[in-house]
Amino acid sequence: MTGRRRIAAIVTTYFPASHADVIVGKFIAGFPTDEGLLAPEVDIVSLYMDQVAERDIGLALARSRGIPVYQSIPAALGAGGRDLAVDGVLAIGEHGDYALNEKGQKLYPRRFFFEQIAGVLATARRPVPVFSDKHLGHCWDDAQWIYGRARELGVPLMAGSSIPLFWRDPWLEHELDSPIEAALAISYGELEAYGFHGLEGLQCMVERRRGGETGIAAVRCLRGDEAWAALDADLRPLAVAALERANKQAGASGAPEEIVKHPVLFLLEYADGLRGAVLQEGSYQGSVRGWAYAARVEGRIVATGLRSHGGPPYPHFSYLGLNVQRMFLTGVPAYPVERTLLVTGALDALLESHHRRGARVETPYLDVRYQPSPVPPIRPRGPAPVGASTQPLQ
Numbered sequence: 001m002t003g004r005r006r007i008a009a010i011v012t013t014y015f016p017a018s019h020a021d022v023i024v025g026k027f028i029a030g031f032p033t034d035e036g037l038l039a040p041e042v043d044i045v046s047l048y049m050d051q052v053a054e055r056d057i058g059l060a061l062a063r064s065r066g067i068p069v070y071q072s073i074p075a076a077l078g079a080g081g082r083d084l085a086v087d088g089v090l091a092i093g094e095h096g097d098y099a100l101n102e103k104g105q106k107l108y109p110r111r112f113f114f115e116q117i118a119g120v121l122a123t124a125r126r127p128v129p130v131f132s133d134k135h136l137g138h139c140w141d142d143a144q145w146i147y148g149r150a151r152e153l154g155v156p157l158m159a160g161s162s163i164p165l166f167w168r169d170p171w172l173e174h175e176l177d178s179p180i181e182a183a184l185a186i187s188y189g190e191l192e193a194y195g196f197h198g199l200e201g202l203q204c205m206v207e208r209r210r211g212g213e214t215g216i217a218a219v220r221c222l223r224g225d226e227a228w229a230a231l232d233a234d235l236r237p238l239a240v241a242a243l244e245r246a247n248k249q250a251g252a253s254g255a256p257e258e259i260v261k262h263p264v265l266f267l268l269e270y271a272d273g274l275r276g277a278v279l280q281e282g283s284y285q286g287s288v289r290g291w292a293y294a295a296r297v298e299g300r301i302v303a304t305g306l307r308s309h310g311g312p313p314y315p316h317f318s319y320l321g322l323n324v325q326r327m328f329l330t331g332v333p334a335y336p337v338e339r340t341l342l343v344t345g346a347l348d349a350l351l352e353s354h355h356r357r358g359a360r361v362e363t364p365y366l367d368v369r370y371q372p373s374p375v376p377p378i379r380p381r382g383p384a385p386v387g388a389s390t391q392p393l394q
Contacts, residue, residue: 005042005087005328008076010113012096013051014058019094019133020049021057022317027090027325028065031318034380038318042328045086048076050109051096073116084124088328089117092133103351105138105192114146121153129156129331131324135196135344136337140365143344147337158324158333159340163197163291163306164204165319165379169245172304173208174297176372180209180274183295184238186246188281188288191264192351198278199266199343199350201291201306206276207339212371214271216346218362221354223282227265228257231279237301238294239279245305246292261286266350271367322378334377338370 007027011020024044031038047062047069062069070076079085093110100106110132121127130150136143136159150157174180183206187198207213222230231239239256247259256263262283268276281288294303308316323334345366353361 006045006079006085007042007088007090007328008046008048008079008086009044009090009092010048010073010076010117011050011058011090011092012094012098012108013053013056014047014049014061015053015055015095016057017312017314018053020092022314023092023133023321024090025061026318026321028061028067031321032313032315033318033322038322040325042088042325044090046070046076046079048073053096073113074120077117077120084120084126084128086128088128089130090133090324091117091130094133101138103355105348105351107138110135110137111142111146114149118149118153118155121155127153127155129158129327129333131327132157132159132340134159134161135347136340137344138192138348140345140348143341143348147341150337156327156331156333157337158327158335159337160320160335160343161197161200162308162316162320163201164335165323165377166291166316167307167309167380169305169307171381172205172293172302174205174295176208176374177210178208179298180206181296181298182234182238182275182277183293184235184242184277184279186239186242186279186288186290186292188286188290189284191280191282191354192347195264195266195278195280195350196343196347197291198280199347200339201293202268202276202278203339203343204335205293205295206270206274207370207372209272209274211272213338213342213369215368216268216342216349216363216366217271218269218360219346219349219353220265220267220358220360221350222265222267222358223354224263226358227263227279230265230267231256231277234275235277238277238296238303241301241303242279242292242294243288244292245294245303246288246290259287264354266346268346319377319379326378333373334375335373336370338368342366342368 185202
């Protein structure tokens, strides 16, 4: 026994560049950062894989590192015994062979993972920290259940993706209680998986507005000409400013209609009157190959590019991992899980709107109120890396 925190990794599947690889792998081999490779301060002591992929590397990695692989989640949390034997859990419910429903939502077993984890923690009466990758569930009911069960058990819960921890080009962080009047994020790719990234990029910024977060009253999802028609005089200048930042390295320029070939527009009506939007290139083949954010603050437009790092070793996941590690060590999440709860509910409602051909969906249940953390997360503050945002985020 070394006295270091012992962590169980619960993953859907483990192949090269999967989320298990780019997150769990860094807890094993180290976190590449702007300051160099940082050694992990916790130990992965058990692994559960829901599926073994054709290109699996998880089994060989575990064998080479002496990490036992278990056939059930309770066994992984007990490190082979009956009692809880870990101090934290990484739950990576992303990638793998799972069905899509009629709204295009991939039915990852995120709630099942947390049900199993929560059962073990409840029996042990020891609420260790849990990180749940990306959105809390494919639907609001699952997300609300996970959030409520974690609170009931007193489990420190953190969730989300690496987007809020990207390099910002130029640096932009709203001061707390900023008078944000409207905001828009740029995204691209598949509607659910990458729509989540766009929404989270928006939310991590606007939650710092005056009064903090108050929830979302209604949403709409529009495509094609309807999306352009809804990009009114209030939102269009934000789209222009954000696209300029998103495509800084790609070299694309011009009116939004000239850049975004397959437009999808998420419209969000916040409970306090804020107008939010995500303009998404609904294809991986278009000229939009990254993320950006723009807002109007007291009549002035500010904008930044949100830069990942295209290709191995995917260091943007290092900053996510370092913040999760800090939670494992301190018991305090790096930022409120309510952010992910709200984004999960908004995405579910937006996909319902899309399924109903752009209908406005009222969301009184998204009465999610919170204040952003006063303690900054661990993240890069230097210039964006060369080659950033040139390849899809894994």
